[in-house]
Each structure stands twice: as C-alpha cells, then as structure tokens.
Amino acid sequence: MDLTILAYPFLFAAIYFEAFLLVTFLSRPARAARAREISTRTPVVAMVVPCYNEENTVGGTIDSLIKLEYPPDQLRIILVNDGSTDNTGAVMDAYRTHPQVTVIHKENGGKDTALNAGIAAAPEAELVGCLDADSFVEANALKEMISSFDDPKVGASTAAMSVHNAKSILERMQNAEYILGIALRHILASINGLYVTPGPFSLYRRDALVSLGGFRSGHNTEDMEMALRMQRAGLIIENAPGARVFTKAPKTVPALLKQRVRWTTGFLRNMLYDYRDLVGNPKYGALGMLVLPLGFLAIIGGIGMFFLVIFQAGLQLFDTYAITSGVPLLYTLSTFIPRFGPVEWFYAPVSLFALFAVVALIGSILFMIVGRRISHTPGSIGLGILAYMLVYGLIAPFWLMRAAADVATDTRRSWR
C-alpha cells in the first residue's frame, strides 16, 4: 500500500506558495521596499524592553540600544522589570543614571502588561519599539525602520531577525529558519500579508497601539495578537529588511519544543477563537486568502507527512523483515551498502515524490539565500541550511502535534 499520494497536495501547496513568494518578490512593491532610502526624519522613539528573569542578557540588550545611531534626545530607553526574581532588577538599575534610560519595576503580570507599562511611560513618543531582553539591535537598525512609517496607514514595522552567535547544530538550524523568515516577512509585507510583529524587535506607531487598547496576552503570543488586531483595523504592517536584530535561540530540543508549542498554540487559538473572521476573507487580501489558510495547512501537512513517513517506513521495515528473515543478516546488510563505480542512470531514484520534494526544498534554500542577501546578515549559513534540511523535519512534527493536542484538550502551558 503506497500512501505517498497523500503527500502530493501538500507538496503542491508548498511549491505554489514558493512560486507566489517569488512572483511577489519580483513585483513592484517589494522592489520599491528594497530600494527605500533611509529616512532623514528622527521622530521621538521609545524603546521598551519588557523583562522577566533575564539577568544574563539584558545588559547586552541595553548596551545595544544605547549604541543605536539615533539622536540621543529623540530616543528613550524604557526598561520594565516584570517582577523578576533574579538579579535582573539590579542590572537594570545600574543604567538608571543614563540620561536616556527609564527603569520601571512592577509586579509580575506578563509580557503584555510590561509592554503596556513601558508604552504608558513614553507619552511623547511617536514610535514605540519593543525589544526582547535577549535580543540585540544593530546600530543602524532603528534608522532603517523609520522610513517604513512614511505612509500614515502603517501601524507597525518588523525587522530582520537572526540568531545571536549560532554555534550548535540546533542554533544554526534555527538561524537558517530565521533567515528564511527575513525573506518571507519582506515579501509578505509588500502585500500586507504579515500576521506577527515579532517580539525580538518590532516598531509600532504609538497612536495605533493606544487606539487599539495596547497589548493583550493573546494566548501567550502578544506579538501575533497585536499584528492581527492591526490587520483587522485596516492598518499596514511593514518590514525593513536592513534593520538587523540578533536574538538568543533555544539551545536545547526541549526548550525549542516549549517555545514552538507556545507559538503554534498561539496561532491556532488566535485563529480559531479570536480572529476566525480573517481566515479565507477576501477583505484581508493575501493574509486572509493565502497566508492564514496556508498556516493551517502547514500544521496539518507537517503532522500528516510525519505520520506518512513513519507509516511508510514501518511498512517497509516490516516487509523487509518478512522477506529477509531466514537469510543471513550479513547478506541483507550488504545490499544496503552503496557500491562505488560508474553511476547507472537507469537506477536513479527519480520519482514524482522525490522531484516534488526536491523542488520544494530548493525553493526554501533559495529564499534563505534571498533573506541573507537583502538583510546583509553576516556569517555563513551553509551549515545552517544543512542542519535545517536534516534536523528540522525530525523535530517540527513534535511541536506541531503537541500544540494541536494542547488546543484540542484546552491544555494551557506556562510561558517558560
């Protein structure tokens, strides 16, 4: 029984999405976004850093903000200690004397409450940047983003994220994925198709945030919820691919699973409970008709393909065992050893499934290269791409399955 036929709709959808991305990348709005000049405008900007138990990284985050190439009198840095139980408060207080820095200590209430406290503390700001306390901005990042707000309908702008100091296989894999995300965000922003303003660094028009009622928990994905609320309100979410921000990525598989389960359950709950009206709604263009439906399909496809592979491999293993039992194992093993010599094209493992999968994979790699080029992200991503190809597919189904199960059983997990 060959069930690979079930994989074709998902592979077709993946290639279709990549083709759509390619066409949109070459379209005028995306080209115009890439050619956008750095603005000479310097509106008052408040950079809010919500922080809970980040004593090891928050110092670096604050230092990177202080080094921003932006007129100091126009830049406020608001550090919000959300009831940390470690040394975070003391690290923040060490910056109190800096003229640009304001430190707020509050009881623990969640990231959304910390962000709102920071926004409230900067009434004079035209733009509000939200930066996670484990992320570090490049000196020119803010300048790169200002021109995104030339259009008054723009409510937010996203940056180009990559992994800070990616060394391990897991970190390199995530780095490749983040760089793929840079290309995706750049392209989808050109048709207002973004549904998340990532926490590591996004810039918002303060008026828009206030008029929408500030941040909400959003099922532990306040950045996604805010982006969806902006979309529903008819605001535009822009992207500045030259605004680089580096963020710490989970170093272990359990930590990665935890983070991704939170992201995926956040997506599913926001879509199913609060923003269902956006899905499949032509009023929201690419977001409603393509991005959000494909988000669902990606979750179903990721889980489905995993089970398909497990089922096919199990079946193959069972058949092989049944056929080869009784024959010396050494002989069976020898048939799996690749023979060196002239390659016979006749036996080339070319099948519909293999070719569809290769095209989809090449598409992903192409957009990783695009992401790196448009953001000028430093460092090589060759190993990251390899890790992404080999490891990602083995881990992702687990967070997709756990997230789907959590939503189905209404299981709520803590942030960390």
Add this chain to the structure above:
Amino acid sequence: MSLFTRNALIALLITVAIAATIFYTVDYLNRQRVEELRAIEDQLATDTLSIETQFALLAEAPCEGLSENNAFSGELGGLGDRLAFTEEKLGATDPEVLRIKERYTLLQIRDYLLTKRLAKTCDLTPVVALYFYSNVPGECADCDRAGYALSYLRQTYPDLRVYSFDYNLDLAALKTLIAVEKIQDTLPAFVIQGKRVSGFTSLEELEATFPKGLLVPAATSTATSTDN
C-alpha cells in the same frame, strides 16, 4: 485585478508548469528505461542467435568454442534486474513492461534449453533452478521470500543459474514449459536439477533441495560467473 490576485494566478501557472515538467521528466526517464531494455533485449536476441549458430557450426567440437565465451547469462541477469526495477516503476500491468517481459521470458527459455544442450553435449553438470512466481496480490504469499532466498543462493553459489518465470504471463512458450515441467498452480514452484518442489518454508529447506556437493560457495568456485 489586484496585485495579490495577479500574483496568485501567475504563481498557479508556474506551479502547474513545474508539476507538468516533473511529470514529463519522470515519464521521459521511464520511457528511456524501456528504450534501454529494448536495446539490451535486441542485443541478447542477437547473442542467442550467435551462440546457436556457433553451436551449429562447431557441431564437431562445440565445447571448446562455447564454454569460454558464454557471458550471455550475466547479460540476461542484468536485463532481469532492470526489468524488475522498471516493473516496479511502471507497474506490472504496463503494456510495455509486459511486452519486454514476454521477450525476456523467451530469452530465458532459450538460454535454459541451450544450457541443457551444452550440458548434454559437453558432459557438464550445470546447477539450474527454474523458479515460478506470481505477481497477483494474494496468489503467492511466499514469493517475495522465495525470490530473496534465491538471490542469496545465487550470490553465495556463483555456479547456480536461476531462471525466473511469471506463472501468469500469457505466453505460449511459457505455458508449454509449465506443461512440460508439470508445474502446478501452488506457488512458488521450483524445478531444481529436474526435481519439482512447491511452496517455500525456509532457506535451509530450499538449499537442501539441491543435490549434495553441487553447490560450490563463491570462495572455492573456479567457474566463470553464471549469475542470472
């Protein structure tokens, strides 16, 4: 038309074009495989005729002329492997596969007859196994196991010649062979050194069917390859 709609339609066209190219590529490769099978098959037909002609010409001393040069069976084995691979790709009911399979079966029968004639004339004792199988689902539960066990025996004993026949192939010569060898429809069925065996239980049992001392392991064999 909005930019999104335009791009969505262009993307659809591109995707359909990619899918069509993929379908065409796979189909082209399969057609090329069939072409190669035909080429090998033509070569084998010529080789068969050549050997038979040589055999007729050297009627006085056929053994010296033929025993050294008979690499024919190896080629036949290569064709068999390729045919099995193509059958897996295109399906057992594909008309092209069936046509080549029929010709391959004919070549096998001719090689088998030639081997028997050589054995008789030159006083040789080739180790020959005829193997009858079925591809029809549910008709032969042990055929895959039996086929695999024979592959192992062929690898272990290079002197062993195995001729595999699809029992259900609609070919008059094969039906005659089945009738001559008195093969029943209990599959898998074997004719080993003239002895008929039905069913398959284990490798050891199959190995024991061969007359003692006839099968010489690869390490001690001095014969040229007769891999089928």
